Amino acid sequence: MHFVLAGLAALTAAGDRADATERRGERTVESIEQRTAGEPILAIVSLQSQRITVYDANGWILRAPVSSGQRGRETPAGIFSVIQKEAEHYSNLYDDAFMPHMQRITWSGIALHGGPLPGYPASHGCVRMPFDFAERLFDATQLGLRVIVAPSDVAPVEIVHPVLALSNPGAGALAAIRTAEATEATRKADQAKLAAGTAFRLAAQAMAPVRVAENLKLRAEAQLAATEAALGSAISAEAKERAERDKAQATAKVGELQAQLAAAKAELQPKLDVVTSAREAAAIAETARAAAAEAARQVARELEPVSVLISRKTQRLYVRQAFEPILESPVTILDADRPIGTHVFTAMEQSNGDTNVRWSAVSLVDGGPHAGVVEPQVRARGGHARDIEPMRTDPGSAKSALDRIVIPKDVVDRIASIAPRSSLIVTDEALSSETGKGTDFVVLLSGEPQGGIKMRRRGLPGDEFSYARPRDRLPYWRPPFGGPFSTW
Secondary structure (H helix, E strand, C coil), rough: HHHHHHHHHHHHHHHHHHHHHHHHHHHHHECCHHHHHCCCEEEEEEECCEEEEEECCEEEEEECCCCCCCCCCCCCCEEEEEEEECCCCCCCCCCCECCCCEEEEECCCCCECCCCCCCCCCCCCEEEECCHHHHHHHHCCCCCCCCEEEEEEEEEECCCHHHHHHCCCCCCHHHHHHHHHHHHHHHHHHHHHHHHHHHHHHHHHHHHHHHHHHHHHHHHHHHHHHHHHHHHCCCHHHHHCCCHHHHHHHHHHHHHHHHHHHHHHHHHHHHHHHHHHHHHHHHHHHHHHHHHHHHHHHHHHHHCCCEEEEEEEEEEEEECCEEEEEEEEEECCCCCCCCCCEEEEEEEEEEECCCCEEEEEEECCCCCCCCCCCCCCHHHHHHHHHHHCEEECCCCHHHHHHHHHHHHHHHHHCCCCCCCCCCCEECCCCCCCCCCCCCCCCCEECCCCCHHHHHHCCCCCCCCHHHHHHCCCCCCCCCCCCCCCCCC
């Protein structure tokens, strides 16, 4: 009995410690209050500080503690983007663990999601966030959000440089023109369709007298045929006279109804002509509407965020838009044998209409000997580490990297207009094999631990992944004698 009571007390204490840890994590969730937050354009996860910070065009707006991958299963440091969102997600790989408000950043299974925070790295490669924060972030973000997993805690800094002058002046105005044209074409198509419908109804109304006249004429012709038959079979003079009189009347009736039918058809024909022309006009208007709509969609696609990556390792420039590759070209990097670092330049917002774009820069710095995992002895100081503001990116270093980039003018001309959330990545690294169908660029820092991604099999969007299960299955409940924190 004493052993049972002791066991229950231990379980209660473990649960209390878990709840206390989770409450401490929730209290460290911060949001900007002195201004209205804008749309999130960038999220930075610091492995060293075990914290995520979300930025809009004017600075940070949300901040919360995280729990990244444990030793051997480290969350890989690098550059990612949100490629899938699922409010209710479960893992088949790790005990059917619940991963609420999941935002996937690799198809091999690395994601941001809600989960328990023990105060140190404890996952199998994902980034756990406080549950309420994960839900709030899920509602605020959209696919394509840039996610940087940094060894240390860095913050973006605004930057101006000639290489970043990639915007296409007038693109926004052209999009407005195309949208207006599509709206007007739709209005004309609707009017033409309505006119065709009205013409058809009027023609249908005019068709009724024609049908009536045709039916009456058929009956009269049948009556005439009957009188002719009677006349042919008449024997007596009286019968012949009566048959001839009936035939004359029937002939006159047929003539009268023939005139009525001709008049009804004469009245109907112009209406049928109107129907034909109205339908032709409606078809032309519909073709114009479809063309204008496609032109507007094309301009809108060109205004979607564009990602440009320049790799010193491959000496090439790559362009992606809406998760699809659209351009690849050689690029010149001055002093190519010297490291250039890894820098992410993000278009924050347009200014002066759509002629200028504000850019920010984030330079990824080595996290030191313990990058990717916070050592156990540091756990007790984890809360204090989160109170320290992130180190601002050195604009001089970022500009020095851009100074070494020479992009051919014909390549610049082929790059679509730079919209907010577009990015330019300059890196020593090659593209990760995680870059593929349904992804933006994925870059992994080769000098940092990557245990959380090396063990995973890359899938494709739309595949049935081994780590995802249908939503209609009941959630798995862990037995009460397990540890207070799972390892998913």
